[in-house]
Amino acid sequence: MKKKVLACALLVYGLAAAGSMTIYSEQQSQVNVRDVGRLLPTMVKEVRSVQDSYELQEWMKNTSDTISIAGMQHSQGGQTMYPGAVMLDMKGYNKILHLDRKQKKITVQSGATWRDIQNAVNPYGLSVQVMQSQNIFTVGGSLSVNVHGRDITYGSLIDTVDSFRLLRADGTVINVSRSENSELFPLVIGGYGLFGVILDVSLNLADDELYQLRTAQMDYDEYSDYFNGKVKSKSDVRMHIARLSVAPDTFLKEMYATDYVLYRDQSKREKYCKLREKEDIVLPKMMLGLSRYSDWGKNTLWETQRDYFMKKDGKLQTRNNVMRSDSAFMEYENGNKTELLQEYFVPFDNYAAYVDDLRALLEKEELNLLNISVRYVGHDEDAVLSYAKDDMFALVLLINQGRSKEDIKKTEKVVRKMIDVTLAHDGSYYLPYYQYPSQEQLEEAYPRAQEFFQAKRKYDPEERFQNLFYKRYGK
């Protein structure tokens, strides 16, 4: 009797163990991936590192897997991921293919970062035309969101793209430019990886230049005038960035700006052209840390930062060096919390009224805002999903929040209200961030959204290229 019970117990146990192990190995065969937002962990079938376009093409011809495409994964709303899909990791596909110094043009593989390009072109006195403030992103990821940065002479990135090759779901490769397959040009740029894999990209370059920094402090309601009179109308001002205070004492009131003015003696450029590498980040990291947790920290950070930047007045810096500002101090490892970005665009003339409304809203709401930077993007509606419907100021908000469902809900509520305020001032918002905005808000900010999604299904009828952004808003 006892033996029988034992045999039974062991049998049941054995079965349970086998079952558990099967499920476990099934689960393990999937890979858990996440983007920098860390709010959307996703189980993908496989992460496939791309190094060679022919190999990728062969694989595409023979597979029916769903595909998502990833660069540095600094997008924050799952734009690079899809459950059960094969995620193409483009980071290893990063060669500089050709640099044409005369035509000022460079061709690179899409996994190359701006940093790779800067290293390649700086020795020849050349520079990128449009990119983010930092150089850590891939060219493919930047094209797919149509980025913008501190430069004020060009529009958004699409302006500076000459052509690219696109690998379609059926494994064919086509050239895309303003003259060849031109319908795809404004769809793929700002297309969030939904039309195919961008292989190599030809970009127009600018001359590297020596700039003199000019700093100014002002109230938010003087900013438009300042920008109009001293920046936009002056052809020798090439780049610009400003900050709007989030410190309780000066909340959404005080600002300071840095303009990058073409220096009168360009022969000095060579003296300054050595690319700066990692800066000392201990202090900024600590101050940002303090500002996460207290009003006192926020006030101190604002004042120190302002004084520090104001003192840079008159300093000289090359274009390439301006375009590689450090973001390492922003890296944030907290297990429970994350730091997310939001970016709102408002037409130039509505800026002061917009900031007033935003302040009124935020004084009522609870949101741990750590930073707001303000840049400028010129009117540019080339891409189907364009955010710059006018000459716009772009406000980037850095938000510290928890990772739990409740925290996400809480931020969602505030973000949607902020976007309502933005839309009320004829503004729009940026798409690479977390999927807080509602479907209606997306369609209001991007009137051509439906056209975009229909084109996606036209060019990719089987919907092989997928991501969580498309899943959330695409249908």
Next chain:
Amino acid sequence: MNYKTFVTSQSIMMTASSMVFPFYLLLIRNIGDSYAQFGWAYGLFALTAALAHPVVGRLSDRVGDKWLLLLYTWGMAGMMLVVPIIENVGQLYVLQIVMGVLGAVQKTTEKTVFARQNDEAAAGKRVGKYHLWTTIWGAAAVIATGYLIDFLTIGSLFYVASFLYVVSGLVMGYGTISRSRREIIVDEGL
């Protein structure tokens, strides 16, 4: 079940539980997405254990410690099969509740086993020796796991632990069969 069987079985059980404990903590930390959920997962364990203690205590008087210890080892063996495959906080909470009950079973019975002995003079010595061996095995397991983990996946660690619980249960079951609750432990080892 004699004293030696009891200590051996409990030592194996200790080995298993010490081995997985740090990784189990890590797991509940990772599955929840806030410290609040971590707190709840842990709190539920403690709470169910608390509520289970009196029931288990009474039960042990009725059915005997051995059966409860068997329930514990086999139960834990089963739970260790579940741990590697849970996917969300809900499942984790359920798991913590079951483990809370099982934890109460172990805690109560390890004490009732001693309490049921007539030999009061050597009670302290026996408890001391019991803790010596179980704790040594626990410590050895934790240290060894530190090395083992380089070769095993965290999942397989739980499977090894599950197997050890079964072994602990077998040792317990195959020890001298106790005839009455009164003579559970015959201290022959000392």
